Amino acid sequence: MNELSEFGWFWLPSDESRRFPGTLRFSTEGGGELTLHANPDVPENLLEPDSGTRRVVGMLDDDYVTLDRCFPVHTQMFGGTQRLSVGMVVKGACFDDDGELEFNSISFEVDGAPEWIGRTAVERDWRHEPADAMQYSLTLNPIPTETVDAPFGSVTLRYGWRTDGGDDASQDSIHQTRRFELQFDDLQPLDQLLRRASAVQDLVTIAANRQRRMHSLVVTHPGATREDVTGAPPKPLELLINNREGAEASVRTRSTDLLFTYEQLGGLWFPPNRGGLPYAASRSGAAVFS
Known part of the structure; x- marks a missing residue:
């Protein structure tokens, strides 16, 4: 499509x-x-x-x-x-x-990251007493943003949510997102941003034990403000790239398939004197954020 x-x-x-x-x-x-x-x-x-x-x-x-x-x-x-x-x-x-296209940040989502991170902002409460007055409620408790310093700038994990459609009669839903953002101290060639973003994709791929896809990419440039012609507030710059990952990328991640979880990794942090997350190695064996 x-x-x-x-x-x-x-x-x-x-x-x-x-x-x-x-x-x-x-x-x-x-x-x-x-x-x-x-x-x-x-x-x-x-x-x-x-x-x-x-x-x-x-x-x-x-x-x-x-x-x-x-x-x-x-x-x-x-x-x-x-x-x-x-x-x-x-x-x-x-x-x-x-010259090359250059930007100072890139943010993106990775298929399988929600299951790998394993955190939800939604609490479910099912009450079935009395039997003729059953209640089912959803409570949204936003998860704080996580940010750590990195050798090149910073790495952020943002938790977002939105309501998806519904017909106000028979269905409604809440969609949660987990979005990674790499912020750089200065402008970097786009290929460099994609290399570091792909390392995060590799990390989720290793944890899920199957190929995971990076999508919904957004980049920023201090001299390029995306003004909306309708007068709405500025919008981020969308980045579309060819990202052929094969049929395996469409298979949903299951918690039982994970080799390790986000919590077992230690969350979002950088150990002293190292350029990457602990155990975070790309398929080539290089440290993720080296």
Whole structure:
């Protein structure tokens, strides 16, 4: 299923005058593709077939977007339809064409983390006396945020919640989230942020004894504020990357499958003179936050 499928206008950061209409599609399983259509005012294509990997920016219905690591996969000559492969998407800002994408924080969720952490903000109370007046109540007690210093900045675990849908008659639900946030002292290349975030994913994968998926990525940059065109408060920058993890990643984590729990690990902490969490080794054997 596509996580993103929107129409917009797209151009190179170095030449905003050459704009092309197109449709951007992106999914974490299949990657991204930008289909550009002819612009009568621009006789040539956005990218030449041999132009290599480039950055493209654009405006969707209500948001700016940066498409990185783009290259042509199909081109009709003389300004016809052109399809570009898209490596990743930053939704909420247009970045220029100079150097690597850099950010100072990244936050994300990991499948299986709720079961691994094993903490819930919901208390259930079932009362069945008297028999004709049974009561079932849910009480929400928010869990405090956890933060520790790290060699590069800080690591935070945030507990969130929201109500999901319901029809006000037969069903309603509370959805709890556990979100990791890595804050850096200064701007870092995106690949460096993803490497450290992937180490957290590896930790949950090892604990769950099966591949776990990282999703719902958000990044920040001090010079890129995602202003909402409707006048609402600024929104975070969404990051969409190709994250093929296979069918195993969709299998739910069970507490009986865990090799160790978050509590057994000691929670969120950094031992002295070490660059990572205790026992927190990636699949390559390197310390998670080294």
